[in-house]
Amino acid sequence: MSKKTLNSIIYYAFVTLIAFFMVYPALWMLSSSFKQHWEIFSDVLNLIPKEPNFNNYKEGWQGFGGITFATFFKNSFIIAGLNTLGTIISSTLVAYGLARIPFPGRRIIFMTVILTLMLPMQVQIVPRYILFTQLGWINTFRPLIVPAFLGGPFFIFMVMQFIRGIPKELDESAFIDGADRFRIFYHIILPNLKPVVTTAAIFAFYWSWNDFMGPLVYINSPEKYPVSVALRAFSDPSAVTNWGAVFAMSTLSLIPVLVIFVFFQKYIVQGVTTSGLRG
Amino acid sequence: MRKYWKLLVLILILMSFILVISPAQQQITLRIIWWGSQDRHNRTLKVIELFQKKYPNIKIVAEYTGWSEYYTKLTTMAAGGNLPDIMQQDHAYLRGWVEKGLLLPLDDLVAEGTLNLKDVSKSIVDSGRLYGKLYAINLGxxxxxxxxxxxxxxxxxxxxxxxxxxxxxxxxxxxxxxxxxxxxxxxxxxGDHNVFRVWTIQKGGYLFSEDGKSLGYENDEVYSSFYRMLLELQDEGVxxxxxxxxxxxxxxxxxxxxxxxxxxxxxxxxxxxxxxxxxxxxxxxxxxxxPTLNGKVGNFLKPSMFFAINAKTKYPKEAAMFINFFINDIEAAKILMAERGVPVSRRVQLALKPLLTPVEKEMFNFISIVEKYGAPTPAPDPERWQEIYNNVFTPLYDQIMYKKITPEEAAKRFREQVTQILRK
Amino acid sequence: MKKLTKKRKHDLIMGYLFTSPWIIGFLAFIIFPLITSLFLSFTRYDILSSPRWIGFQNWIRMFTQDPRFWNATKATFKYVIFEVPLRLIFAFIVALIFSQRESKVLNFYRAIYYIPSLIGGSVAIAVVWRQIWGYDGIINALLSIFGIKGINWLGDTRTAIWTLILLAVWQFGSPMLIFLAALKQVPQELYEAATIDGANFWGRLFKITIPMVTPVILFNLINQMIHGFMAFTQSYIITQGGPLDSTLFYAVYMYRKAFNDFEMGYASALAWFMLALVGIFTIIIFKTSKRWVYYEAEEGV
Incomplete structure (x- = not known):
């Protein structure tokens, strides 16, 4: 056996071993979603359902009083999709402005970005709710989407750091060629940011998909609930909770984010193929 | 400046236009909110449908969630002045909401007959009474x-x-x-407070005094003896x-x-x-x-949850009509069964008897036993009960059982800290 | 007034144009909650009735009369000190491993490695994590093979927080992905040149890879630190802060103060104290970063 194949075998054996630790809880959730309700907690360690069945999926999908999970998924897709779009557009623009254009005031603007990153969500709930009430935005998707189009601090900071890793000669030379800032951003910076933009898209989608506190507070009508809120509406510790249905719908809710990840990640690992970065 | 005035006038015209063309409200719309699980949502929504069929001029918009963040949502709504007309309320939070004037007194609605409580025993009705007024209707x-x-x-x-x-x-x-x-x-x-409350009644007092301003038992031995018993059982592994x-x-x-x-x-x-x-x-x-203390019973009926009406509702009468329907209508009761606890109306209880599952039968029997032997339902908790529970009761209970503190010492601290919080 | 050159004027306009979404967003949605919460920290506010000005009472109470505030601060510090470096190192190593090769199979593995971060706050995690670390759980079963007596990991005040630290390390997906993106942005030509010069794997790692990704390391460090201090979910869903406050995260305590005890004023004071503290750490990291972060573009903010 050549040294190269041996290396490969060790590499994959290692990666597989860790993979098992990574995937165990997800497997557990999956298996619980096929279990009878009395099996879930009485036989926690067993990953193989004794009487596998689809009832949990059927019962869970029914949702509440005729509003099925089809509605909740649709809402989640609208919210998370638009949120992602907004985040990417605005964050790359703002990050470019902060990372590349020297103008008075950008230090202060950058400081507001970091400050916002540090303000805990728990104390923002009430003031934000009052704000959105004044705007008449309660019980609409707007509080969950519009702010994303105005940039998220995490994403701005992240994209900034990546832009600052791009050699400056690249846009400087374009500048001399007479290209304006926007053309430079669009034609030179953006193509080089493919990995980070993809990363941002994955995060933005997942966070928005999973966000619970926001939609819980801003949205009142169940027909506008996203999946995250609908999932919580299953459980009441003082009454009968259909845990099988909870795990079934949790499993389904995992699929879109996983698909997004699998689909997008190839853009990360491809890296920047633009050659001649260092002309 | 004139440009801005023009713009302002334009906006005002637009706004009034929107107001004019928005359809006049023919129908009365009530918002209702509750917490629960899938089962409760489905049953409650069916009852709402039934109600709307009976009163086609009233439309009920349902808002429901799970329990864990229910009060976060509800208090935030209150802060925004956006509370629903009918709210499901929990016994432990009731006093705070009443003291803030957020709930509508229901006595007039009862007097005029919109809310019919004839089949509900007085002690059960009174579980929603505070400072002499009825604020909430017990649902089970x-x-x-x-x-x-x-x-x-x-x-x-x-x-x-x-x-x-x-x-x-x-x-x-x-x-x-x-x-x-x-x-x-x-x-x-x-060692949960719910067992301890029963214990305090058996010792001749209660956890809190009637007015909710102090502890309801005199001797700290009440507290320490309870936890000594648990410690003993814990040490034996029982x-x-x-x-x-x-x-x-x-x-x-x-x-x-x-x-x-x-x-x-x-x-x-x-x-x-x-x-x-x-x-x-x-x-x-x-x-x-x-278990009784040598025959003295400490169990009491606890309202599982209430419906209360927003003090600022535009339609108090219609809201009361819904609650009335919810607790008295037999068809509604057949949908709801005992999901919110044993129904409060005796007439409803009788009507449901033949339909009960064995488990529900056991529950109904048990409640009637408590009705027969039990103590009267104590007044709702002090407004600051949540704070006491989170920051005093539970930490002390844990420390006793972890043996970081003796029951006697904990009893003293419990009294000190509770008194301090209640004085605020 | 200094007369602006044409380029500077152009930069000024373009700078504000590019950053305008954020400026608008900040003014519209953030400044109000920000200032309100600062204001509320000087009031007694139970959310249901209007806030009442009480001066510095919340702040005084925090430092002098609230032992649970100290419990929460201690638990959070302990968590941050261990979780942040462990998670970053782990994330970096995994990203490095993944960036070495390229294959369809690896795409699959990457997805699997990301799953823990995706099921983060679900009930399933709470149940499974308790099961793993429970008295008759998997970890104790493994220990018993080596004749070690089981520990009640989640019930012991000394060990409970470690289960949460490990949970956070296990959910290393986000920093891993960011590192991966950064590693993939390092121009291949640099490696080729270095290989020709005879540098081995370690040489390339320390001479090229790490310096090239330092801006992203800085980002991950700051971001993870802030997130560590504001960690909420793990403690909230798994341990509820117990036993005996040993896993009472600061954010959990703050949330409970706000929405269980209805002391939003006090919670706001807690929030601003944390903000100040995190702010100081952030500034320190930024100051030192000038020594170890390598920017292609020299101008730092």
């Missing part, structure tokens, strides 16, 4: 209980206890079961030790030790019997009152 009754697994009792050769069993009986039985079956005699979270309980986190009824076959007696609320027996493949469990 619960009581503290021990759920017992008769099969395990048989296995251990222990006869089922009598209705008025005592703490001595309880300890004796728990020890036998522990010894013979190598499982917990009783579980779980027995009940789960506190570190085992805390490691399990907050468990839902389905995860409790009795559902895992690891305990023969389980502290519970009576309405959770359905969830527990479901987890045990519908194994019949029995409900018993909390």
């Amino acid at each position: 009754n619960n009581s503290q209980a021990f759920a017992i697994d008769p099969e395990l009792f048989r296995k251990a050769g222990v006869p089922l206890p009598s209705t008025l069993w005592t703490w001595e009986d309880f300890k004796r039985i728990a020890r036998i079961i522990h010894k013979k079956l190598r499982i917990y005699g009783a579980a779980e979270n027995l 009940i789960p030790s506190r570190d085992v309980e805390l490691a399990r986190g907050s468990v839902s009824p389905e995860q409790r030790f009795i559902c895992l076959g690891k305990a023969a007696m389980q502290f519970t609320w009576s309405n959770q019997l359905t969830a527990m027996s479901r987890a045990l493949k519908n194994k019949p469990l029995r409900l018993y009152m909390i």
Whole structure:
């Protein structure tokens, strides 16, 4: 056996071993979603359902009083999709402005970005709710989407750091060629940011998909609930909770984010193929 | 400047236009909010449908969530001045909402007959009364209980206890079961405030005074004796030790030790019997009152939850009509059954009797036993109860069981800290 | 007034144009909650009735009369000190491993490695994590093979927080992905040149890879630190802060103060104290970063 194949075998054996630790809880959730309700907690360690069945999926999908999970998924897709779009557009623009254009005031603007990153969500709930009430935005998707189009601090900071890793000669030379800032951003910076933009898209989608506190507070009508809120509406510790249905719908809710990840990640690992970065 | 004035006028015209063309409200729309699980949502929504069929001019918009962040949502709504017309309220939070003037007094609506409480016994109605006024309508009754697994009792050769069993009986039985079956005699979270409240009643007082301004028992021995008993049982392994309980986190009824076959007696609320027996493949469990102190009963009926009306509602009458329908209508009751606890109306109870499942029958029987023997329902908790529970009661309970502090010392601190909070 | 050159004027306009979304967003949605919460920290506010000005009472109470505030601060510090470096190192190593090769199979593995971060706050995690670390759980079963007596990991005040630290390390997906993106942005030509010069794997790692990704390391460090201090979910869903406050995260305590005890004023004071503290750490990291972060573009903010 050549040294190269041996290396490969060790590499994959290692990666597989860790993979098992990574995937165990997800497997557990999956298996619980096929279990009878009395099996879930009485036989926690067993990953193989004794009487596998689809009832949990059927019962869970029914949702509440005729509003099925089809509605909740649709809402989640609208919210998370638009949120992602907004985040990417605005964050790359703002990050470019902060990372590349020297103008008075950008230090202060950058400081507001970091400050916002540090303000805990728990104390923002009430003031934000009052704000959105004044705007008449309660019980609409707007509080969950519009702010994303105005940039998220995490994403701005992240994209900034990546832009600052791009050699400056690249846009400087374009500048001399007479290209304006926007053309430079669009034609030179953006193509080089493919990995980070993809990363941002994955995060933005997942966070928005999973966000619970926001939609819980801003949205009142169940027909506008996203999946995250609908999932919580299953459980009441003082009454009968259909845990099988909870795990079934949790499993389904995992699929879109996983698909997004699998689909997008190839853009990360491809890296920047633009050659001649260092002309 | 003139440009701006023009713009402003334009906007004003636009706004008034929108106001004019928006359709005049023919129909009355009521918003209602509650917490619950899938089962409760479905049942409640069906009742709403039934109500709307009967009163086509009233449209009811339902908003519902799970329990865990319900009050976060509700208080935030209150801050935004955006509360629904009808709100499901919990006993422990009621006083705060009444004191802030957020709930509508219902006495007039009862007097004029919109809210019919004739079939509800006075003590049950009064559980929603504060400072002399009725603010909330009890939707169902619960009581503290021990759920017992008769099969395990048989296995251990222990006869089922009598209705008025005592703490001595309880300890004796728990020890036998522990010894013979190598499982917990009783579980779980027995030092919980709900058991302690029963204990204080048995000792001739209550956790809080009637006006909610001080503790309701004089002698700190009441507190320390209770936890000494638990410590003793914990040391013998008859009940789960506190570190085992805390490691399990907050468990839902389905995860409790009795559902895992690891305990023969389980502290519970009576309405959770359905969830527990479901987890045990519908194994019949029995409900018993909390053991008596030499015959003195401390159990009481606890309103499982209330409906209350927003003090600022535009339609108090219609909101009251819905609540009235919810608690009195037989068709509605047949949909709701005992999901919110045993219904409060005697007429409804009678009508449901033939339809009950064995588990529900056990619950109904149990509630009637508590009605017969139990103590009157105490007044709602002080407004700051949540703070006391989170920052004083629970930490002290944990520290006692972890043996970081003696029950006597804890009793003293409990009194000091509670008094301090209530004085604020 | 200094007369602006044409380029500077152009930069000024373009700078504000590019950053305008954020400026608008900040003014519209953030400044109000920000200032309100600062204001509320000087009031007694139970959310249901209007706030009442009480001066510095919340702040005084925090430092002098609230032992649970100290419990929460201690638990959070302990968590941050261990979680942040462990998670970053782990994330970096995994990203490095993944960036070495390229294959369809690896795409699959990457997805699997990301799953823990995706099921983060679900009930399933709470149940499974308790099961793993429970008295008759998997970890104790493994220990018993080596004849070690089981520990009640989640019930012991000394060990409970470690289960949460490990949970956070296990959910290393986000920093891993960011590192991966950064590693993939390092121009291949640099490696080729270095290989020709005879540098081995370690040489390339320390001479090229790490310096090239330092801006992203800085980002991950700051971001993870802030997130560590504001960690909420793990403690909230798994341990509820117990046993005996040993895992009471600061954010959990703050949330409970706000929405269980209805002391939003006090919670706001807690929030601003944390903000100040995190702010100081952030500034320190930024100051030192000038020494170890390598920017292609020299101008730092």
